[in-house]
Amino acid sequence: MDQDLNYYHLIHQKIASLLLYQSVLEDEVGQAFLEILDLIYFRNQKPIDINCLQVYGLWVKSLASRCVSWQDYIIRKILIDDNPFSQEVQHNSLENLPQPLIEAAEHDLSILNTLYNLPLEAISQWVKEAANVSFSPFIAQFENKEQTFLHQTDNWENCLPELAAHYRQQGTGIFAQYKALKWQDNQLIGISEPDAITLKEIVGYESQKETLIKNTKILLSGYSALNILLYGSRGSGKSSLVKSLLNEYSCQGLRLIEVNKSQLSNLPMIVDRLRKIAQKFIIFVDDLSFEEDNDAFKALKVVLEGNVTAKAKNVVVYATSNRRHLIREYFDDRPRPKDADEIHHWDTVQEKLSFSDRFGLTLTFQPANQDTYLQIVHHLASQIKLKIDKNELEFRAKQWATKHNGRSGRTARQFINFLQGELAIEGGRS
Known part of the structure; x- marks a missing residue:
């Protein structure tokens, strides 16, 4: 027992000496683990320490709520941790980092490697002795679901090159934790379940798709990509196409930030x-239009055209709109002889009408004809291996478009989703 307690004290001291990666243990799981250690330390205060058992239960519950093992938890936290080492190594090679920073990272990884290798049976035994009970608390043996380079080595101090490459590719903090984010209350908020649509699900607008992909690859390569306006009829898949880029290229460091029209005045800050x-x-700005040249209009104009501050080469704006002219123009806006307020009134009108030209590219999505609509229907049906006669599928698809929202990619997807459920229910009854 004394040997076990000495090992426990060593663990406690090592955690206290973390230099860069303290935040790995800052959330509910980590704090519960630290509290277990603290209560074990003061185990002689009570004949039976109920608190120790309760905190151990909280730790197990926290792991269970994430369906994650203790080992996976430690590694996930390391891979997203935002600290001086993980920040600097995204912009500089390991060879160019200060040696004390490298040594501090190695020091912390060695300690975290020790926590990773802690036998859960040993923790349960410590709690049993600290609480002075006759039974061993439940051992939470969740399966390790991930296999990263940290799982596959016994010495994490030697993994700095792989860890540096991971940080450069996937980032740290919220940008490592989430692929999609939104701007809310003047801060970035992660979206835990972004739309899972993929590029291969979108058909019917191949040239627009190819251009958007090519521009995105230019962005990912570090060159100056263009801001793009996706203009066209409703339901043609403009928004889905933008969102599908994230699922294709997030592993290459692409992130998507959703900004509502009402938040456009914050664009320069973002x-x-x-x-x-x-x-x-x-x-990503969906359904873009302006009632007038207000602050949102001016903020977007600054981002598209630039100002004294250099353009950010790692950021592009992809906006969708059902309107070719993004600022609404009214008949009252047109100059008349009796209008003496502005000498060059037509210049103001043209400023409004030409705003969409400030995007580097405009991709036009025409309404789907019947052939395109049926092509989309067949493609979506094949994606889910829908078992139905081709002629019946087309007949029902045409009926659906007539009765509902007309021919479009959105209508096709709604039809296939409904048909899939309908066929499944009918099959279950037979």
């Missing part, structure tokens, strides 16, 4: 927040 981050960003 871009400044992103410009020094190693990842590449699509700022």
